[in-house]
Amino acid sequence: MITMPPSERDMHAYVDGQLSPIDRQTMEIYLASNPDLAREISDWQLDAQNLRAGVSGALRLPMNPELDPSVIRQRLRGRRHRHLATAAGLVIAIGVGGLGGWQARDVSLASRTLPMADAVQAYRMFATNDTMASDWNTAKPTNVQGWLDKNIAQASRLPNLESVGFKPVSGRLSTTEQGAAAMVVYKDTEGRVLSFYIRPQIDGNRVLQRGSRRDGELQADYWSEGGYNYAMIGPADDPAAKAARLTL
Template sequence: MITLPPSERDLHAYVDDQLDQADRAAMETFLAANPEVSEQVRVWQQDAYSLRTGLSGDLHRAPNPQLDPGAVRQRIAQQRRQRFAAAAVLFIAVSLGGVGGWQARSMALIRGTPPMADAVQAYRLFAGNAEMASDWSAIKTRDVQDWLDSHFARANRLPNLASAGFHPVSGRLTATEQGPAALVMYKDEQGRVLSFYIRPPGESNHLLPRGTRRDGELQADYWSDGGYNYAVVARADDPAADAARRAF
């Protein structure tokens, strides 16, 4: 039986359709009276539906439990707990003060989440099928900039990468602890892809100076402006991506 207000575990169980009839009715009554929580649940449901839709062509294969939305959320929760642990180490280091404390702080930051790690993860998840079912696609009549503006007030304009041969083909909303984020996939005539990612800053994603980092075979170029964090992610060794980076 769930508790009210529901825990995060109860909300995930509702999204995954794991509640019995009585608990589900109680949850729906609670959500109707709490629009902010209801919107968060709606975003989770949309992510789960999009993920299942994107994988529907591979249903003949054995199910991969790592791609189940519940498992994905559990991994995110585990990463969140790890970040909280790193923050606790940082607090202890600062409390101790002195050189030793600052050295411990530096070590904690090194072990922490690198800038715009979720942007890189989103690229790895969706780059293999840039035109999969999404919240916006190039075949729809609505302009991608209008779609982005409807969710992110005062955000930067989308990078115009036409000079490098890249054009937006799809966009999708995702969820963060601080609010919605968005991923816009670009593609050129040769099928190469790169992504533009926007998210609100947070406890582990502060406003960032312009920078670049490499993560395996990928390169993330990131910056902040207008109250949001941005990243363009592409293959690090792709000359076409280098041309696109010079365009923004």
């Protein structure tokens, strides 16, 4: 089982296709909430593809440890770090004005990150997949609120959607760079699915204003409260899902 945050060894195993299906899904949820790391992993994958294409005609030669993808990635990463160190020195030399420019760039990049992208990704991967193992379900002796309170300290109470026909049926824990996260899946008698996702705020000073956004066929309604970000995810155009949103 991989660790969270993932180690460099875990990331190499992901790029090389050596993780188990569950660990791979956990990694993909983590990457969805860490876009900078996701871009770096994507670069690694491209490096690996180019390497395989470049050496495809020499596969019968004796194995050369210097051509191992993980060794090459580590070497490239070391070069990038040296380039970053050089760039950092130049920024210091430029002075406060240059530093302010870099800070503005960071804020601009952060502002382009879609709110609660990991919640939408978790819905697509787990909420509608009845074969996935859950950390809580209706067969457990503890009710869902007790399970959530045990694992996510001081989170808000789960929404009660029984008035619109939805009841909690399963729960799953995951992890983010900021700490534990959880998703509770609701279903109605027609089999329609909603999910309620909780995660720590990425930055204590970056509060999500209550809002919503559409992502393909799904809608995410999100807000912040008490140091956590929350999202209700469900079909954007389904009348039952729309009724559930009105209860939030």
